Amino acid sequence: MKKQSAILFLSCEDRKGIVAEITHFITMYEGNILNCDQHYDESGMFFMRVEWDLTDFAIPQKKIESAFEPIAIKFEMDWRLEFSTRQAKMAILVSKYDHCLYELILKNRAGEHNGEIKLIISNHEDCRPIAEYFNIPFYCFPVTKDTKTEVEKQEIALLRKEKIDLVVLARYMQILSGSFIEAFPRKIINIHHSFLPAFVGAKPYHQAFSRGVKLIGATSHYVTEDLDQGPIIAQDVARVNHRDNVSDLVEKGRNLEKNVLSRGVRLHLEHKVLVFGNKTIVFD
């Protein structure tokens, strides 16, 4: 787990020899391949995630991209390179509910999440003591309809200043504007408290109760401009029955929400998620 490794993600049209050429490149420079996953979809696209040990790798980290580029050009790849040792800088946005916030902080401290929580932003003061206890900077930006645009600008400035790589909406009860989302493309993960696409929008537990479903769900997904329509990373469900009223659903849902959000964040931080169109490929 703690090996210093490089992770290459790529997608291109499927052709013969891609795997061989990439693994040859890695081996030629004394890299030991740790994982190598492929996926082909029916439209003829090829996807790959390959991870190799950098211990004896002959090319220094900073020069790997330029060394690999000719292969990428040859196969017309869409690609990116990640490093296992580089810790993502995370910001958590939260409102009043603190269960997802606690989960993220505790997973982080337990070493289960490969990232650093740089700051917490909230539109309320409620969670400040939690941030203080765990020594994480806390910024309160109250939001009203009138100030929303201005406040978002300040938030974006702060996130950029701190070089945030991943924004996690941990039951943040504000809808982000298109400009905010564009500023962090595929870098915002949200938890929706239903099994999407069922119960899109507000009050999904009320919707679930009134439909009389026998399972409730939660979904972590990347945020795009279409509300609750972004690429899904993780989902799970829990059993409910007629004895559960709306507040029981809310309570049962808390475990789902924190587990599914934590799992989505973890997969992202471990560089296991490739987004293609409106779907994810999770190399797990």
Next chain:
Amino acid sequence: MKKQSAILFLSCEDRKGIVAEITHFITMYEGNILNCDQHYDESGMFFMRVEWDLTDFAIPQKKIESAFEPIAIKFEMDWRLEFSTRQAKMAILVSKYDHCLYELILKNRAGEHNGEIKLIISNHEDCRPIAEYFNIPFYCFPVTKDTKTEVEKQEIALLRKEKIDLVVLARYMQILSGSFIEAFPRKIINIHHSFLPAFVGAKPYHQAFSRGVKLIGATSHYVTEDLDQGPIIAQDVARVNHRDNVSDLVEKGRNLEKNVLSRGVRLHLEHKVLVFGNKTIVFD
């Protein structure tokens, strides 16, 4: 399991003394209570299912209803009485896919379903050999847009003639008309191959694939005139990932469909389901 028992279902406005009065009635006539479940919803409604051993019960089966009626009137109950020994007469409607049909027949033969499969109706000939092997009468009613109304009349006549109590749509690929549904109120169970209310309507696996969900589901429900909107009896899900194309989803879905339909049918046959409005109370 095999005890001869009576099962009383009732709903009424909640008042003190309902449980005591009913259990007193049963005990007074030497009935031994086997199960007694209640439910209260937040609107003030009371629901109950009570089952008692008839071995020493002093009132003969045919006279229980009239003996109980005064209590029902007093509390203004909506109620019904069932008997464990009375086997429901079932009809299965099927098209070409045979996995749900096999499951229902095998569960029935294994004694896991407390009912008798009186007949199978199909709009195709494909499943006739299965019916013949298991010695179940098979009726083929091909349906076209022009003949649908006439065919349904024949089907309803047949189902009535055979005194069918429960119609199971085991992947029957025809939408039943309102008249058909009205003829068997709360007596038609369907399997929908998605986690309702997600992916209502046609081709749910195609919809699930294109949305990129990480779980697929199945739902068994009573059929009402609103397509896929009837009271849900049972639901379950299975994990899928990016490697699963539509045909993999179809295949994984088969196990879900047959298990969820079989479970819904079983709960109905064991007299454990009370329908109220558009929801079910499953006393399980």
Next chain:
Amino acid sequence: MKKQSAILFLSCEDRKGIVAEITHFITMYEGNILNCDQHYDESGMFFMRVEWDLTDFAIPQKKIESAFEPIAIKFEMDWRLEFSTRQAKMAILVSKYDHCLYELILKNRAGEHNGEIKLIISNHEDCRPIAEYFNIPFYCFPVTKDTKTEVEKQEIALLRKEKIDLVVLARYMQILSGSFIEAFPRKIINIHHSFLPAFVGAKPYHQAFSRGVKLIGATSHYVTEDLDQGPIIAQDVARVNHRDNVSDLVEKGRNLEKNVLSRGVRLHLEHKVLVFGNKTIVFD
């Protein structure tokens, strides 16, 4: 949920009229029955849990036991009476791993556990800051082989002084002596990090890894003198595969442990568990 209610648990040999007599008793004094569950085992034993609203109940709380006693004597019941409004006083015993401790504290603060955490005992100092942050008294009793008997005496004295009703072993890495267990019969809940009875004893994740299982589990149970043999309250499992080494199992197991322990504690605190012999009846 927040209604002031009484909960009566009882077991006796099955006879006619028990349910009627009990519900009559409750109704006669203007109690409104909220829940009424029975269970019969094949040896002829009858078990019951009945809960009723005390709002208009004519007998004051303190006198209910003596009012009910004649019925209990008549049917030779083993019985106990609980009150929903009486909060159990809990003590948590913990060593160094803090994930179960956090879960219990957070569930408690979220109002999901109907109890009061009076104190935390540990054989290490590691968790003291957590206790301090949440304002819960923390007692450190270091244990060595030589001091164990003496230390346990002090712990028992402390637990008695604080009138503790429930002791939760939240990954407490000491085996309690018979005297300790006898001092709190059916009042100690432990989390074992395997799917009991598989992998009894030490290092269950190592055992699971070496056996090559495809699922790992966790079990919450009452502690008896037979190690890992006490009545099981709750169990759950999670999928693992060949890629998971022992430390991955440990990590995946943490979620299981905290969820299964929390669920066991919750069922106990909600007065839903009846212990009979070496098994539990969970009226859920």
Next chain:
Amino acid sequence: MKKQSAILFLSCEDRKGIVAEITHFITMYEGNILNCDQHYDESGMFFMRVEWDLTDFAIPQKKIESAFEPIAIKFEMDWRLEFSTRQAKMAILVSKYDHCLYELILKNRAGEHNGEIKLIISNHEDCRPIAEYFNIPFYCFPVTKDTKTEVEKQEIALLRKEKIDLVVLARYMQILSGSFIEAFPRKIINIHHSFLPAFVGAKPYHQAFSRGVKLIGATSHYVTEDLDQGPIIAQDVARVNHRDNVSDLVEKGRNLEKNVLSRGVRLHLEHKVLVFGNKTIVFD
């Protein structure tokens, strides 16, 4: 799915360049890699499964082994080659319970299992009509303590004559002798009706009932000479509670057994299982 492909399994000590050399070999002869999975264990062993499309592959099927051999020798590999188009010849051994038998036959007919059921062997006549209905040869070999050795010889002779590749024990209630097992190494799959290693041996549902577990399980595994100790392929569990008596567990267990056996058989038939020591690596 239906592409003609080759699947290479190998294990050896981990060294640099293995993946590159193998993928180079495949690409050099115009093979298109469809899947390429690796696994490293902590003892330094390397495991690989690589599948490639044979459509344009320059080496004819029969000569691939000799062409690849030099690489295998160089890295001191333990290896085998399979072909997706070659259907395994299966024999099912069954006693009286028919649920697993039906499941295997139906999955096979639905095209979900990539094999051919050549024959069914039983120690009872009960399942003969099923075999006849599906046109599968059925052999009845009654077994007594005295005839067991002789009968097994006849069975082995029959299985060899029919060139059986996979023997499935579908609730076959006889313990196979060491000689039988040796005759089909890693080619016999059994279903054990518990979550191994809990409840090894006879009557696992009785054991589960008496221990009061909250989940029951099933395990499909390769048969070795140590009873119920062979490499596990698949496992699953289902929830049970105090209301379930032994016969309810048996009934709930049937679904588990048939699903878990079917899944184990499927993984084997799809060439996704590598056995190493007493564990399996399932490349799924």
